[in-house]
Amino acid sequence: MKNCNEYFKDISQLLDNELPPEREKELKKHLETCHRCERFFREMTLLTSYLKGIPQEELPANLTFKVMKAIQRKKEGKRAFNLRWGTILGLSLILIFAVSSYIKPLEESTQLMDTATRLKEGSKESTTLTSGRKVKTMKVNSLQESSKILEDLLIEFPEITLEKKEVKENEISYFITITAPSEESALLTEKLVSELEKGVYSLQNDSGIIYLYIKE
């Protein structure tokens, strides 16, 4: 037998037209005999009708102009940035290439070590990629879906480009390149990882591992 608090939840869903027909029937029957629930139903109906009546905010008169101007400014700024940083990046890549054979993989962060320890069972660490700093090892429920989510997420991060570096049966490794000032890049990476973690919450198929490496 349901209690009133459980019926309150059903009432909320009924108001959203999201209650399955069987439960709707049961609820309506209950409303005929329960004063508390009937009162809750009436109050919530009133409340949602007022919420639904809240008008859309009016657009400030000059916002369209400001937006177009901001886009234009960003494009011009990006061109200047690319010219300046293109040269620096080119020189850096040559330098990295020249010394890469002498560099050992950088030590992973504590957070990563924690993750790796947790994933020890049933997973193996990738050993082939040593030219980037590993920022994240993620065990995901569906490799294909998670990979799609990651690529989709990048639309929100124009400063980040992703390069699929290695694909194995149940592992994908990505290289991330960030074209942003260094003080912003750590934040961007952190945000990307956190968004990705949120994005894979409900996937339930076969498992896999995603590795993220950052090019530095």
Next chain:
Amino acid sequence: MTSDRATEIITEYLPLIYSVALKVVRDRDRAEDVTQEVCIKICSGLARFKGESSLKTWIYRITVNAGLDFLRKTRAFREASFISYEDKEIEWEDNSPSLYDIIDEEHLRQRVREKVMELPLDFRLPLLMRDVDGLSYEEISEVLRVPVGTVKSRIHRGRNLLRNMLLTNLGT
């Protein structure tokens, strides 16, 4: 210049972007800043949009995320997440106050508009997305990247909390 497609989309969705930004940051000037940032992201990201979610949901999500980022950079985030009203189970007696005790309909309508913006973010966003913007549970789940069950529960609790807030301020 901005591509024709991007310009079309921005023109069409600008009112939505601004209104969503306002729901998150609760300040007109800040909402304008967020709107500009979102439009820049749409321009640079449109080519990579694969249509796996609807355009509206995609734009909605970018806007919510940009708004949350904006809040994180300020102290407003902690304030916005802070529950200042007690979110308790409903215990009603027959003679306890009811929304129907607020006789002045226009007054109540106005209070609802004000108080809903005082709800903590976790409840405010799903509730406004559902009741004001008419998004489905699935769409809200996709935008906020939380399971549908969480969406249902936050909407329900958001309404209860809003009701309690309205009754707490009854007559003020």
